[in-house]
Amino acid sequence: MAVVEISVTPLGTGTPSVSAYVADCLKIVRESGLAYQLTPMGTILEGEIDAIFNLVRRMHESPFAAGAVRVSTLIKIDDRRDRAEHSMAGKVASVAKRL
Numbered sequence: 001m002a003v004v005e006i007s008v009t010p011l012g013t014g015t016p017s018v019s020a021y022v023a024d025c026l027k028i029v030r031e032s033g034l035a036y037q038l039t040p041m042g043t044i045l046e047g048e049i050d051a052i053f054n055l056v057r058r059m060h061e062s063p064f065a066a067g068a069v070r071v072s073t074l075i076k077i078d079d080r081r082d083r084a085e086h087s088m089a090g091k092v093a094s095v096a097k098r099l
Helices: 018-032 048-063 086-098
Strands: 001-011 035-039 041-049 070-079
Touching: 001 018, 001 048, 018 035, 018 041, 018 048, 041 048, 048 070
Parallel strands: none
Antiparallel strands: 001 041, 001 070, 035 041
């Protein structure tokens, strides 16, 4: 299981606002059925790495389909294979119990 943070930023849109583009990407995420968490600076995805890579591609392409002429996508991957449980909640709980 992998936990991936992604931030898709359209450029060349004629406006500084990107919320409509973010919403379009989130619709794709919802349709995927993968667990996710929207944050103020990106979206965190949880699932099998192949499914996430396919989703990342669709998210990256979404702003182009909506008229953006350039897209910058930042991806951070935490792919842990030494244990069965690896999740957003587990990562947060691991830190919280040490506070």
